[in-house]
Structure formats: structure tokens, C-alpha cells
Amino acid sequence: MQETSTSSRAWIKPVLAAVVIAAIGLGGYVALSKRETAPAVTFLSIKGDKIAPESLRGKVVMVNFWATSCTTCVAEMPKMVDTYNKFKADGLEFVAVAMSYDPPNYVLNYAETRQLPFKVALDTDGSAAKAYGNVAMTPTTFVIGKDGKILKRYLGEPDFPALHKLLAESLRG
Structure with a gap:
């Protein structure tokens, strides 16, 4: 039994x-x-304006951490400009955040001479880089969806065709 x-x-x-x-x-x-929510960071633009998280809510946003001393950043910047110009009419917001070690006058000069069409911010105290997960390597780019969640983080230059596909899908949805 x-x-x-x-x-x-x-x-x-x-x-x-x-x-x-x-x-x-x-x-x-x-x-x-489970996607991470983008940190609620207020950026300070090179023009002295505050870029508040509330102004970016409900939009697809690219946040690009870069430096004028970063050769990859400088090389990718024309492609970032093209990407922004391609999608801005669909509602894309773009904030290029200069790293804390980048001298503000270099950033201002770069942005003006290249006529960067998007918002350029200074992270003078490193708080934005810290809030975004201790960003240390440049370029680092985040794509944030309309729901405020991080859709993708690119370390180094993005695969632009894949980035454009992601942006097109996100801006539609």
C-alpha cells in the first residue's frame, strides 16, 4: 500500500x-x-532658461549627454540635428546636455557656430548625469516615450536607422 x-x-x-x-x-x-521612468530633471539651457520636466510631459524626448571634447559626440551631432529636423514636426523634443566638465563658453560657442536647432543645456554640477544613472561615457542618449518611460538608452553613437524607426513608432503611438 x-x-x-x-x-x-x-x-x-x-x-x-x-x-x-x-x-x-x-x-x-x-x-x-518593466521600463524605467525618466528622472524628473530640470535642465538649465545655455540661454539661462529652465527646461522643466512638465514642459516635456506627453512628448517623445531625446536627451543626449555629450561634450565638445568628445570626438564621437562632435561626429554624431550633425546626424542628431538631421534626426531632430526630421521628427520635430511630429512633436519630437530634444535636449543636448553638456557634461559638467565641458566649459560653458565652449558649449555656447559650439551651439551657436553649428546653429543647433534644439535645446542645449549645461549640467554644471553633474546632477542631471547622476539622475540619469551616473552617465559618465559620452555620448549617451536616452529616448523617452510620451508616458515618461525610457524606451532606449544608447551608449555611443546610435544606430540611426533603428533610432529613426523607434522615433517614428513612438511619435505615432
Whole structure:
């Protein structure tokens, strides 16, 4: 009698193991698919204007951390300008945030001589870079959806065709 009882319960361990594995997998999927909310940072533009988080709500926003001393940043900037010009009519907002070590007069000179068409901000105390996850490497670009969640973080120059596809989909939705 004991033998039958044990063999009839033999299925419990494999089923429990499968349930535990499925729960771990589901937890991992939920954790990975859960998008982070962009930090509520008020940027200070090179013109002295405050760019408040409220002014960016409900919009697709690109936040690009860069420096005038960063060769990759300088090389990608014309493509960033083209990207902004391509999508601004659809509602894209763009804030180019100069790193704390970048001299403000260099940033101002760069923005004026290149006629950057988007908002350029100074992060003189490094608080914006810290709020965005301790950004240290430039360029680092964040794409933020209308819901305020970070859709994508690019370290280095983005894959521009993929970025354009993401922006087109996000601006439509």
C-alpha cells in the first residue's frame, strides 16, 4: 500500500520544479520588460532658461549627454540635428546636455557656430548625469516615450536607422 501511495505522488516534484522555473522565468520577464521612468530633471539651457520636466510631459524626448571634447559626440551631432529636423514636426523634443566638465563658453560657442536647432543645456554640477544613472561615457542618449518611460538608452553613437524607426513608432503611438 505504501508503495502505491509513493509512486502516485512521484509527479509532485517535477510539477513543483516546473512551476518554480516558470515563476522565475515570468519574474525575470516582468523585471526586464518593466521600463524605467525618466528622472524628473530640470535642465538649465545655455540661454539661462529652465527646461522643466512638465514642459516635456506627453512628448517623445531625446536627451543626449555629450561634450565638445568628445570626438564621437562632435561626429554624431550633425546626424542628431538631421534626426531632430526630421521628427520635430511630429512633436519630437530634444535636449543636448553638456557634461559638467565641458566649459560653458565652449558649449555656447559650439551651439551657436553649428546653429543647433534644439535645446542645449549645461549640467554644471553633474546632477542631471547622476539622475540619469551616473552617465559618465559620452555620448549617451536616452529616448523617452510620451508616458515618461525610457524606451532606449544608447551608449555611443546610435544606430540611426533603428533610432529613426523607434522615433517614428513612438511619435505615432
